Amino acid sequence: MTGKKEVGRYPARRTHHNxxxxxxxxxxxxxxxxxxARCALMTVIQYRFEAFRQAFGRDPQLNEPLFFAADCTxxxxxxxxxxxxxxxxxANATGVPFSPLVKFLELE
Ligand SMILES: [Zn+2]
Numbered sequence: 001m002t003g004k005k006e007v008g009r010y011p012a013r014r015t016h017h018n019x020x021x022x023x024x025x026x027x028x029x030x031x032x033x034x035x036x037a038r039c040a041l042m043t044v045i046q047y048r049f050e051a052f053r054q055a056f057g058r059d060p061q062l063n064e065p066l067f068f069a070a071d072c073t074x075x076x077x078x079x080x081x082x083x084x085x086x087x088x089x090x091a092n093a094t095g096v097p098f099s100p101l102v103k104f105l106e107l108e
């Protein structure tokens with residue numbers, strides 16, 4: 001949100017949506033500084049992957065929730081409210097906008 005000085009910090013990588021964008025013609029303006037909901041979601045998923053690893057000491061399996069109940073010794077899916085809290089926290093931590101994510105995931 002401040003100035004344009006940080007542009008140089010990012011290599012001009014265009015790894016955002018390559019194969020998917022052809023399938024779903026969603027995009028818009030997507031850049032490292034302003035990611036579309038799809039790329040924001042990928043960022044948040046990576047973040048939650050890490051949270052899972054820290055909580056359970058291993059990688060999540062495909063059928064396991066990335067938004068899990070915090071007070072559980074096994075990965076049990078979090079309640080809706082907790083999902084929202086975790087999603088918001090992940091968005092804040094990774095610097096992606098929250099509300100497009102919510103829309104994208106149809107959590108409203
Ligand atoms: Zn994107």
